[in-house]
Amino acid sequence: MKGELKPEARRADPEMRLSGAKPGELKPEARRADPEPQTLAATIEITTWVTKYVGGDGSGTRIFEEPFAPGETVRDVLRRYTRRIPDLDAALWSPDGTDLGAHIEVLVNDAVLGVAHDLDTELQGGERITLLGQFMGG
Amino acid sequence: MSPTSTIERSKKKPAEAAVTSFAYAGKLLRVNLSTGKIWNQPWGQDEMRECLGGIGLGARILYDEVGPKVHWDHPDNRLILATGPLAGLPVWGTGGLTVVTRGALTNGATSTQANGFFGASLKYSGYDAIVIQGQAKKLSYLYINDDVVEIRDAAHLAGKDTWETQQALDAEHGLSGHRMSVYSIGPAGENLVRFAAIEGDYGHVASKNGCGAVMGKKKLKAVCIVRGTKALSAHDTRGLIQAADEIAHDLKTDPSTSTLYNWGTLPGVTNLYKLGALPIKNYTTNVTAVNMDDWTHTKLRAGFDHRGHQCNACGMHHCHIQVIPSGPHQGELVDEPEYEGWSGAGWTIGLTEKEAVSWLNTRLDRACVDVNEWGWLCGWVMECMEKGYITEKQLGFRLNWGDVEGAYRLLQMVSHREGFGDVLAEGVKRASEKVGGEAAKCAVYTMKGASPRGHDHRGRWDEMLDTCTSSNGTMESANPTFQTEIGLPGRINPFDGEQVAKLTGGILGRRHFEDSLGGCSFTFRARIELLARALSAATGWNYKLDDAMLLGRRTAAILRAFNLRCGIGPELEFPSARYGSQPVDGPAKEHHVMKQWEHMVDVWYETVGYDRKTGKPKPATLKKLGLDWLAKDLWRK
Numbered sequence: 001m002k003g004e005l006k007p008e009a010r011r012a013d014p015e016m017r018l019s020g021a022k023p024g025e026l027k028p029e030a031r032r033a034d035p036e037p038q039t040l041a042a043t044i045e046i047t048t049w050v051t052k053y054v055g056g057d058g059s060g061t062r063i064f065e066e067p068f069a070p071g072e073t074v075r076d077v078l079r080r081y082t083r084r085i086p087d088l089d090a091a092l093w094s095p096d097g098t099d100l101g102a103h104i105e106v107l108v109n110d111a112v113l114g115v116a117h118d119l120d121t122e123l124q125g126g127e128r129i130t131l132l133g134q135f136m137g138g
Numbered sequence: 139m140s141p142t143s144t145i146e147r148s149k150k151k152p153a154e155a156a157v158t159s160f161a162y163a164g165k166l167l168r169v170n171l172s173t174g175k176i177w178n179q180p181w182g183q184d185e186m187r188e189c190l191g192g193i194g195l196g197a198r199i200l201y202d203e204v205g206p207k208v209h210w211d212h213p214d215n216r217l218i219l220a221t222g223p224l225a226g227l228p229v230w231g232t233g234g235l236t237v238v239t240r241g242a243l244t245n246g247a248t249s250t251q252a253n254g255f256f257g258a259s260l261k262y263s264g265y266d267a268i269v270i271q272g273q274a275k276k277l278s279y280l281y282i283n284d285d286v287v288e289i290r291d292a293a294h295l296a297g298k299d300t301w302e303t304q305q306a307l308d309a310e311h312g313l314s315g316h317r318m319s320v321y322s323i324g325p326a327g328e329n330l331v332r333f334a335a336i337e338g339d340y341g342h343v344a345s346k347n348g349c350g351a352v353m354g355k356k357k358l359k360a361v362c363i364v365r366g367t368k369a370l371s372a373h374d375t376r377g378l379i380q381a382a383d384e385i386a387h388d389l390k391t392d393p394s395t396s397t398l399y400n401w402g403t404l405p406g407v408t409n410l411y412k413l414g415a416l417p418i419k420n421y422t423t424n425v426t427a428v429n430m431d432d433w434t435h436t437k438l439r440a441g442f443d444h445r446g447h448q449c450n451a452c453g454m455h456h457c458h459i460q461v462i463p464s465g466p467h468q469g470e471l472v473d474e475p476e477y478e479g480w481s482g483a484g485w486t487i488g489l490t491e492k493e494a495v496s497w498l499n500t501r502l503d504r505a506c507v508d509v510n511e512w513g514w515l516c517g518w519v520m521e522c523m524e525k526g527y528i529t530e531k532q533l534g535f536r537l538n539w540g541d542v543e544g545a546y547r548l549l550q551m552v553s554h555r556e557g558f559g560d561v562l563a564e565g566v567k568r569a570s571e572k573v574g575g576e577a578a579k580c581a582v583y584t585m586k587g588a589s590p591r592g593h594d595h596r597g598r599w600d601e602m603l604d605t606c607t608s609s610n611g612t613m614e615s616a617n618p619t620f621q622t623e624i625g626l627p628g629r630i631n632p633f634d635g636e637q638v639a640k641l642t643g644g645i646l647g648r649r650h651f652e653d654s655l656g657g658c659s660f661t662f663r664a665r666i667e668l669l670a671r672a673l674s675a676a677t678g679w680n681y682k683l684d685d686a687m688l689l690g691r692r693t694a695a696i697l698r699a700f701n702l703r704c705g706i707g708p709e710l711e712f713p714s715a716r717y718g719s720q721p722v723d724g725p726a727k728e729h730h731v732m733k734q735w736e737h738m739v740d741v742w743y744e745t746v747g748y749d750r751k752t753g754k755p756k757p758a759t760l761k762k763l764g765l766d767w768l769a770k771d772l773w774r775k
Binding site (some may be wrong): 048058059060061091094101102103104105110113114125133134137 | 392393394395396397400401405406408409410412413432434435436437449511617619620622628630631632633636660663670725728729
C-alpha cells in the first residue's frame with residue numbers, strides 16, 4: 001500500500017521524530033496549488049556509512065518517512081529532509097547545493113537515479129528513496 | 139639479450155652510474171635464473187621521471203625486453219617485482235609491490251599489486267625493483283640481505299603452501315615479523331595452474347593473470363628479503379609529511395573513504411547487493427533469502443576474534459588476522475577476507491557460512507590461487523553439476539552449491555592438477571571451452587581470458603567495460619575515485635552505455651599513476667593532487683595533476699602496444715555469454731549490457747584516443763603523451 005511503512009520502519013518511529021520531520025508542512029507553492037492538499041509520503045532508507053549522519057553506527061539501515069505535497073520531486077523531498085541534518089546535507093549535495101555530490105548513491109525503488117527517476121521526477125507517494133554510501137575498494 | 143627479445147629500443151645509451159636521487163634507491167636488481175648471474179643495473183633520473191616505478195617501470199621493461207614469441211612460460215619472460223618512489227617513505231601503505239609480467243591466463247601483459255612490507259624492505263636494501271629472467275634448473279628461492287643476493291636451493295620448500303613457506307624461511311633465517319618479507323608460490327604455482335598467484339606476508343596477494351604460474355615456470359619458489367639497512371631520503375621531508383598527513387586526513391574523514399579507513403573492503407557485501415552487483419551462485423541470481431543485515435561490515439568483523447595486521451607505515455584499520463571461532467576449523471588463524479574473498483570464496487559458490495568462507499579464503503591464499511578466478515571456476519562446476527552438464531563420474535565426486543569441504547577437495551585437485559582438476563587448472567575459459575555444450579554457456583570470463591573481479595558486472599557496466607578493454611589482465615582503471623577532480627561527472631546513469639564509456643575512458647591513467655608510486659591502492663584512494671604533491675616532495679621534481687594523468691596514460695598506452703604485439707586486440711574485447719547476460723532478477727534485471735555493448739566500446743575508444751579498428755593508440759594520442767618512439771613502432775608501414 002502506498003505510503004505504508006514496513007513493520008521495521010514502524011519500530012523506527014522514534015528516529016523519525018528525531019529527524020525533525022514535520023508531517024503536513026508544505027511548501028507555499030503547494031499550498032497555493034491545493035487548498036486542501038493531500039499528504040503523501042515517501043520512505044527514506046538510510047543505509048551503510050550514511051547511517052552515521054542519523055544516529056547509526058555506519059552499518060545497517062535506518063528508515064524514515066518524509067511527507068510531501070503533490071507535485072514535489074525527488075529533489076524537493078531530499079533537499080527538505082537533509083536540510084534538517086547539516087552533515088548529511090553537506091555529504092549528499094555538491095557544495096553549491098544544486099546537484100548531488102559524488103559519494104552517496106540515490107536509489108528510488110531499488111533503481112539508481114537516472115534509470116526510472118531523476119532528481120526532478122515528481123513523486124507519486126509510496127516510493128522508497130535509498131541513500132547508499134559509495135563503496136570503495138576491491 | 140635473447141634472440142626472441144625486442145631489440146629496437148635498446149640502442150639507447152645505458153644509464154649512467156646512478157646519480158643519487160631522492161626517494162629512489164637508484165638501481166635495479168637483475169637476476170638470471172638460467173645462468174645464476176646476478177647484477178645491479180643503475181637507472182638514471184630521466185628514466186625515473188618518465189616511468190616513476192611500479193607498473194610504469196614494469197611496462198617499459200616488459201615492452202623493451204619481452205618479444206612477441208616470448209610467451210608466458212618462456213624462460214625469457216620477465217617477472218618484475220617493482221616498488222616506486224614513495225615505497226619505504228612515511229606515507230601510509232608504502233610497502234607496496236607491483237608484479238608485472240606476461241601472464242598465463244591472457245598470455246599478455248599483467249600488472250597486479252600486493253602490499254605488506256616487501257616494497258619497503260626492497261628499497262631499504264638498495265633496489266627499486268627486481269627483474270627476474272631465465273628458468274632455474276631446480277626449485278630455488280631468492281635471498282636478499284642488503285648486498286648479499288643469492289639463488290638458493292628450495293627443495294625443502296617443495297609442496298609447501300605459502301604460509302608454510304614463509305614459516306620455514308622465517309625459522310631458517312631466525313627472522314620473523316617485519317624483519318623479513320617473503321613472497322612465494324604454493325602448490326598451484328609449482329604446478330603451473332594458470333590462475334596461480336604470488337602471496338606474501340601472510341595474506342597479501344598479487345593475484346591476477348597467473349603471475350604465480352610464471353614464477354612456478356621459472357622454478358622460483360620464493361623471494362625473501364631481510365629488511366634492509368640502506369638510507370632513503372625525501373627531497374623535502376616536511377612537505378612529504380604534510381602531504382602524507384593530508385592524504386591520511388582525507389582517508390579518515392572523507393565520507394566515502396572513511397569506511398575504507400575503518401573497515402577496509404568489508405562494506406562491499408551489503409553495498410553491492412543493494413546495487414545488484416554481488417555475484418551469487420555464478421551469476422544465476424542476484425537475490426537471496428539470507429538476512430543481509432547479518433552481513434554488514436560490523437558483523438563480519440565482530441564475528442571473529444581479530445587483530446590489526448597493518449602493512450608498512452599504514453594507519454588504516456583495513457587488514458586483519460582473525461581466528462575461526464567455531465566449527466571443524468575452530469582455532470585456525472586466517473586472514474580476514476577482503477570483499478573479494480567473501481565474494482569468490484563465498485557468495486559466488488553459494489557458500490554463506492561465514493566461518494567456512496573465511497577458512498576457504500585463506501586456504502586459497504595458501505595454495506596461491508586467485509580467489510576471483512576460483513569463484514568463477516568453482517561456481518561454474520557447481521552449476522554444471524546441478525544441471526547435469528558435468529557429471530559426478532567426470533569430477534570424481536558430487537559438488538553442490540555451498541559445499542565447503544567439496545570446494546576444498548576441488549582446490550586440492552586443481553592445485554595438484556589431479557584428475558579433472560588438470561582441465562580446471564587451465565582456468566574457467568579454457569575448461570569450459572573444452573567441456574563445451576551447454577556447460578560452455580555458463581562460464582564467466584572475458585574473451586581475452588582474464589578473470590573478472592568478484593562483482594556482478596551486469597550491475598556495474600563500467601567495470602565490465604574496463605575488464606574487457608584493459609591491457610593488464612584485470613581492471614586497469616578500476617572504479618572512479620574523486621573523478622570530479624579531473625573534470626568528470628560525480629555520478630552517471632550506470633546503465634547508459636555512453637555515459638559509462640565516457641567515464642571509464644576518462645579515468646584511464648589514474649590507476650596506472652597510483653600503481654607507479656609504490657603504495658597501496660587503498661591508501662592511495664586520495665585526490666590525485668595530493669598524491670602528486672607527495673611525489674613532488676619525495677623526489678624534488680614538480681608533478682601536478684595533469685602530469686600524473688599523462689604519466690598514467692602513457693603507461694596504459696605502452697601496455698596496450700605490448701598486448702597488440704602479442705596478438706591481443708579489439709576482436710577479443712567482449713564478455714563471455716554468461717558474463718554479458720541479462721540478470722534474471724535483482725536491481726539490474728531490466729538491463730542487458732550487450733544491447734549497448736558495441737556503442738559503449740566505440741565511445742570508449744573515442745574517449746581514450748585509440749583506433750577502434752586496430753586497437754592502437756592513435757598517432758596524435760601518442761604524440762600528446764610524448765610517446766613518439768612508440769608511434770614509430772606501432773604505425774610504421
